[in-house]
Amino acid sequence: MIVMAKRSNSGKVQYGEPVGVVTAQSLGERSTQMVLRTFHQAGVSSEVISAGLPRLIEIVDARKRAKHALMTIRFDKGIAKDYERVKEIKQKLEEVSINTLINGFDENLKNGTMLLHFDKDAMSAHSITLRKVMEILSSRFPDIEVSNEGNEVTIRYKKRKDVRGVRTAFVHVRDEIVSGVEGIQKAVINSEGETFYIAVSGSNLKGVMDIEGVRPENIYTNDIFEVLSVFGIEAARNAIANEIAYVFDIEKASMNFKHIALLADTMTYSGTIKSVGRHGVAGDKESVFARAAYEETIKHFVNAGFFSETDRLRGVAENIIIGRQITVGTGKVKLMIKNEELERFKPEDGEKE
Amino acid sequence: MGKESALCTIFVDGKNIGRVSDGAAFATEIRANRRKGLLSGEINVAFIKELNEVHINADKGRVRKPYIVVENGKSKLDDQLMEKVRSKEIDFNYLVRRGIIEYLDAEEEENIYAAMRENEINSKTTHLEVDPAIMFGVTVNGSVFPEFNSVGKHPLAWQLMKQAQALPVMNFSNRFGARSFLLHYPQAPLIDSVTYRAANLSKHANGQNLIVAVTTYHGYNMSDAVVVNRASIERGIGRSSFFKTYADEERRYPGGQQDRFTIPSPTVEGYEGEQAYTKLGEDGIVEEEMEVNEGDIVIGKVSPPRFLEEQTAFGAGIDKSRDNSVKLKAGESGVVDNVMVTETSGATKIVKVVVRSEMFPEHGDKMGSRHAQKGVIGSIIPQEEMPFTSSGIVPDLLLNPMGLPNRMTAGHILEMLGAKATCVNGIIGDGTPFARKGNDLIKEYGDVLERSGYDRYGNEMLYDGRTGRRLKSEIFIGPVYYFRLSQMTKLKLQVRSRGPVQILTRQPTEGKPRSGGIRFEEMQRDALVGHGASILLKDRMLDQSDKDSVWICRECGDTGYMDRVKNVPVCPMCGGTSKLESVEISYAFKLLLDELKSMHILARINLKSD
Ligand SMILES: [Zn+2]
Numbered sequence: 019m020i021v022m023a024k025r026s027n028s029g030k031v032q033y034g035e036p037v038g039v040v041t042a043q044s045l046g047e048r049s050t051q052m053v054l055r056t057f058h059q060a061g062v063s064s065e066v067i068s069a070g071l072p073r074l075i076e077i078v079d080a081r082k083r084a085k086h087a088l089m090t091i092r093f094d095k096g097i098a099k100d101y102e103r104v105k106e107i108k109q110k111l112e113e114v115s116i117n118t119l120i121n122g123f124d125e126n127l128k129n130g131t132m133l134l135h136f137d138k139d140a141m142s143a144h145s146i147t148l149r150k151v152m153e154i155l156s157s158r159f160p161d162i163e164v165s166n167e168g169n170e171v172t173i174r175y176k177k178r179k180d181v182r183g184v185r186t187a188f189v190h191v192r193d194e195i196v197s198g199v200e201g202i203q204k205a206v207i208n209s210e211g212e213t214f215y216i217a218v219s220g221s222n223l224k225g226v227m228d229i230e231g232v233r234p235e236n237i238y239t240n241d242i243f244e245v246l247s248v249f250g251i252e253a254a255r256n257a258i259a260n261e262i263a264y265v266f267d268i269e270k271a272s273m274n275f276k277h278i279a280l281l282a283d284t285m286t287y288s289g290t291i292k293s294v295g296r297h298g299v300a301g302d303k304e305s306v307f308a309r310a311a312y313e314e315t316i317k318h319f320v321n322a323g324f325f326s327e328t329d330r331l332r333g334v335a336e337n338i339i340i341g342r343q344i345t346v347g348t349g350k351v352k353l354m355i356k357n358e359e360l361e362r363f364k365p366e367d368g369e370k371e
Numbered sequence: 372m373g374k375e376s377a378l379c380t381i382f383v384d385g386k387n388i389g390r391v392s393d394g395a396a397f398a399t400e401i402r403a404n405r406r407k408g409l410l411s412g413e414i415n416v417a418f419i420k421e422l423n424e425v426h427i428n429a430d431k432g433r434v435r436k437p438y439i440v441v442e443n444g445k446s447k448l449d450d451q452l453m454e455k456v457r458s459k460e461i462d463f464n465y466l467v468r469r470g471i472i473e474y475l476d477a478e479e480e481e482n483i484y485a486a487m488r489e490n491e492i493n494s495k496t497t498h499l500e501v502d503p504a505i506m507f508g509v510t511v512n513g514s515v516f517p518e519f520n521s522v523g524k525h526p527l528a529w530q531l532m533k534q535a536q537a538l539p540v541m542n543f544s545n546r547f548g549a550r551s552f553l554l555h556y557p558q559a560p561l562i563d564s565v566t567y568r569a570a571n572l573s574k575h576a577n578g579q580n581l582i583v584a585v586t587t588y589h590g591y592n593m594s595d596a597v598v599v600n601r602a603s604i605e606r607g608i609g610r611s612s613f614f615k616t617y618a619d620e621e622r623r624y625p626g627g628q629q630d631r632f633t634i635p636s637p638t639v640e641g642y643e644g645e646q647a648y649t650k651l652g653e654d655g656i657v658e659e660e661m662e663v664n665e666g667d668i669v670i671g672k673v674s675p676p677r678f679l680e681e682q683t684a685f686g687a688g689i690d691k692s693r694d695n696s697v698k699l700k701a702g703e704s705g706v707v708d709n710v711m712v713t714e715t716s717g718a719t720k721i722v723k724v725v726v727r728s729e730m731f732p733e734h735g736d737k738m739g740s741r742h743a744q745k746g747v748i749g750s751i752i753p754q755e756e757m758p759f760t761s762s763g764i765v766p767d768l769l770l771n772p773m774g775l776p777n778r779m780t781a782g783h784i785l786e787m788l789g790a791k792a793t794c795v796n797g798i799i800g801d802g803t804p805f806a807r808k809g810n811d812l813i814k815e816y817g818d819v820l821e822r823s824g825y826d827r828y829g830n831e832m833l834y835d836g837r838t839g840r841r842l843k844s845e846i847f848i849g850p851v852y853y854f855r856l857s858q859m860t861k862l863k864l865q866v867r868s869r870g871p872v873q874i875l876t877r878q879p880t881e882g883k884p885r886s887g888g889i890r891f892e893e894m895q896r897d898a899l900v901g902h903g904a905s906i907l908l909k910d911r912m913l914d915q916s917d918k919d920s921v922w923i924c925r926e927c928g929d930t931g932y933m934d935r936v937k938n939v940p941v942c943p944m945c946g947g948t949s950k951l952e953s954v955e956i957s958y959a960f961k962l963l964l965d966e967l968k969s970m971h972i973l974a975r976i977n978l979k980s981d
Contacts, residue, residue: 032903034903036903043901316970319967319972338896339959340956340960341957341960345905347904348906349906350903
């Protein structure tokens, strides 16, 4: 117990320790070593995941659309070892558009007709029947007529329209998604010992959660904003921390998790994800001087003038600007003197001061 | 589409001029005519199969490279012609005119199948390289044995060679370049290359052959530093002159006024006292061979007043001209080498003064070889304390062996071996790229050394100069061509404890010529913040920088001033005199407050009593 207490106390930071600066230095030093590299993740064939510095910047900038969204879907024991079940789920995931099901097409824009040559093998691979495709098409596109001759499907545009209009309509038809979850481009089954899991490029938490056999706690996505919208800010904070830790991990750059956690907390404590920079964390600083010293100097001073802002000089940057001791480290403590106590130390008569 | 695409499109200098049916045959025909001399040798033609296009180029700016033409599996430069070349009956240009050697540009090179050496020619070969070394330019061929060095080291090596102090020109005493160096005792290298000889570079040699022992010396040559023999420096190794030119002109100003080169009179504004101008001649220019030190005036110049009103306000009698003389900056010294007085095309008088200073190698000066092995002088050791060989040879320079393996500069080692063999047999070694095989060279040099009683791998027993004891291991020792690089301590050393400040911000100046300090920037600031060293940070940012005290009004928070007549601080906003406090702030912050006021923003400072 004593040992534990000792360990616990030695892990505490000192009063006035500038943890933010130390975090910035630790992260900054590590990231200068990182090279602009993209890795090929094993399994998700030919899908590049962004890693290293670009990914780190993506996270701290709080970009709404991550470049390479990825999901990992694991299963409970019952399903995980059953390849057929996993495969079944996988087929429900992948986005299948008409384009992937056809060998080619011939369009006659003048007459407003298009002939789609459906590929039997592609259809069976995605376990989709021609009838179902035709049903989907005719229900979603009220303006067209669908008829078939074997695997050749003819699409006729009912209304007279100019060539360009017909063309765009046909492009929409070919891009139409007939099965799968929206936003999921590719799914690959990987194995981990005896169990199988699905690695997915693209992310759609809600869509995947709806699929039978998938449980929410078994899904992982690297899309932080999706985590925020589905699970809330606490989960998003953990997602940020885990994703940053992962970036450093694959670069083999060791890093105390407390630093990463502090960064994640700073980005999320307000309830929304704030980026590190002008529009986020730095722009929300209390001090006018600190904000003006960072970026957009004039804008901040003018606004401070308009709204008669007060700078309480509590941070580091503003105190350096005016030339005071900073309020961290040795500058955090102040010497207080009780005047009444001082009376006791008054020099006696005849004694020199 | 059919027919049309089967025709080959012809482009001349990127312009489409027509089509032919067989592009390959068309290109071949042009080439044949060029070799016959019917077309200019400057024309290049390329048939691009993938696009079915023929590109004919005759414009300027193409980089071209000579090749020997090969026909029917035989080089057109046969033994008969080679004999004529050797006897100087014919020259290179003759071969070019006869179509035996032709220059190809990058596009035409795509069409050829070139052999590197004559014995590699087969039935498909169309061209033969003149020499493998031709793949490099003049600078690159200046380095020896480059093919034995790591490829990434080559650019660094050439960068280094450019910085070497040398004997660049013979008329250096008549030149007035801004900065130049002159190596006093340049030597031709013991190992050179074909291009080095062809360009006659030994006439402008930029280095010296130093005896280098690859060994450590009590840590003074760790991490790339070198230890140099003091006696070698006294004998003239790396000694050089540094020339710096100070120039000025008699500028003309609107209103018919102009500068004057003269010794300023005591009435001139900024007059520095009689003593300051003693080195100047009657014309206000320093005398030749005069010793000058920092702060000395070399060109005396008087400029008219900055504002015309000044003169009219006080009448014409008062001379308000300024002293605008040229001074030696902080840390500069030397002897006046040359003075030139002349006129520009605009009839403006200009003066140039060259100051020469002798540069002996000292601690921190940079030395380097032709293999990107560079380092600073870590220590200068007396000859008696240097290691020596059994025959009494004391090395000039000690190179740390740790610098060689991971840099993979095997050429450096080979140069040492070859140069040692050169010293023994007196034949200048050949380090032309790709001329010889490494094993052959090692064998050849080894044989030469062995015949003269040396170890065939260049190792020798060395004795410690301090104790006289034999060193435990054999040491690799041999001559290397070393450069003295232009980075020198004397030109860079700078310290400041007190000094000038900038007018605007009252912060210390920056840079050596202004005897400034070293910047304390954001990263340095963060380091102190990270340590929580608040008082040290304040010392750097305020106390040792632009500390200032201003009067702040307790009432309105605006800055006040000290009324020197009544000796009371005054607030111009509320007119009071009693409620002001003297506050220590940085002058830059005061400047910020003033600039904010100019933007119509009043930053009020609320004082809090502790
Ligand atoms: Zn006032």
